[in-house]
Amino acid sequence: MTDIVPQLVDWYDREQRNLPWRRPGVSPWQVLVSEFMLQQTPVARVEPVWLAWVARWPTPSATAAASAADVLRAWGKLGYPRRAKRLHECATVIATRYDDVVPSDVETLLSLPGVGAYTARAVACFAYRRRVPVVDTNVRRVVARVVHGRADAAPSSSPRDLADVEELLPDEALAPKFSIALMELGATVCTARTPRCELCPLSVCAWRSRGFPASTGPARRVQRYAGTDRQVRGRLLDVLRGNDSPVTRAELDVVWLSDPAQRDRALDSLLTDGLVEQTADGRFALAGEGD
Numbered sequence: 102m103t104d105i106v107p108q109l110v111d112w113y114d115r116e117q118r119n120l121p122w123r124r125p126g127v128s129p130w131q132v133l134v135s136e137f138m139l140q141q142t143p144v145a146r147v148e149p150v151w152l153a154w155v156a157r158w159p160t161p162s163a164t165a166a167a168s169a170a171d172v173l174r175a176w177g178k179l180g181y182p183r184r185a186k187r188l189h190e191c192a193t194v195i196a197t198r199y200d201d202v203v204p205s206d207v208e209t210l211l212s213l214p215g216v217g218a219y220t221a222r223a224v225a226c227f228a229y230r231r232r233v234p235v236v237d238t239n240v241r242r243v244v245a246r247v248v249h250g251r252a253d254a255a256p257s258s259s260p261r262d263l264a265d266v267e268e269l270l271p272d273e274a275l276a277p278k279f280s281i282a283l284m285e286l287g288a289t290v291c292t293a294r295t296p297r298c299e300l301c302p303l304s305v306c307a308w309r310s311r312g313f314p315a316s317t318g319p320a321r322r323v324q325r326y327a328g329t330d331r332q333v334r335g336r337l338l339d340v341l342r343g344n345d346s347p348v349t350r351a352e353l354d355v356v357w358l359s360d361p362a363q364r365d366r367a368l369d370s371l372l373t374d375g376l377v378e379q380t381a382d383g384r385f386a387l388a389g390e391g392d
């Protein structure tokens with residue numbers, strides 16, 4: 102497995118996508134913002150939102166000073182808007198407790214609102230160049246194929262994933278680039294459905310050597326969006342994002358007429374999540390705009 106490091110790093114130098122959060126001068130906070138946004142949203146949709154976001158709120162304190170409603174508006178259609186709320190909370194903690202500087206060690210990062218195991222390690226590695234294993238879905242899949250000769254990673258992550266990647270990591274100087282290259286390979290070449298092995302820079306891959314044995318795990322679930330509560334929540338939030346003042350129940354109801362019970366459930370969940378609030382006279386507004 103020793104050749105994997107130069108092969109992957111050289112390939113990354115040649116083939117990496119030109120993503121704005123990887124450019125020189127991007128601060129740890131801006132890296133953290135990109136990781137929040139990329140958790141469940143594709144790169145192409147994140148890019149314009151991230152660019153506008155960091156231009157408007159370049160620091161944790163600038164983000165913390167924004168209203169919750171403005172943060173939700175700026176989040177736009179990235180989906181899973183609870184992430185925006187958590188990012189706002191995270192900015193507030195960093196601004197007030199850490200002097201506006203994103204912590205650099207994994208333990209402290211893990212204590213921040215909305216920062217989980219992947220994000221903490223990604224920030225430590227990509228923003229502070231720490232030698233820590235960074236394991237996302239793409240990395241798990243590449244390791245399953247290259248190291249273990251399996252088509253897919255196990256359905257859920259385990260501590261073994263971190264140990265596997267740790268074993269592959271080169272020294273401190275190269276570890277961050279190796280980590281991002283491993284992710285990039287999984288995102289662009291060693292993809293879940295149609296790996297493009299003819300473009301792969303790796304001379305050794307256990308799955309390829311074994312003749313690509315089929316997956317033995319459960320069939321991959323296709324995530325649908327149309328008709329889900331997520332779609333209804335998105336439509337309701339669209340109405341509220343487009344209004345500076347509270348709206349009536351009727352103005353919300355028209356966005357989803359086919360299933361009133363589902364619409365009510367979606368609205369209840371937005372209220373429970375603190376993304377939406379209700380005024381004393383029964384109208385609805387984005388968080389912080391119901392007064």
Ligand code: SF4
Nearest residue numbers: 291296298301306309
């Ligand atoms: S040879 Fe194919 S399966 Fe193996 S790592 Fe490369 S792209 Fe993935």
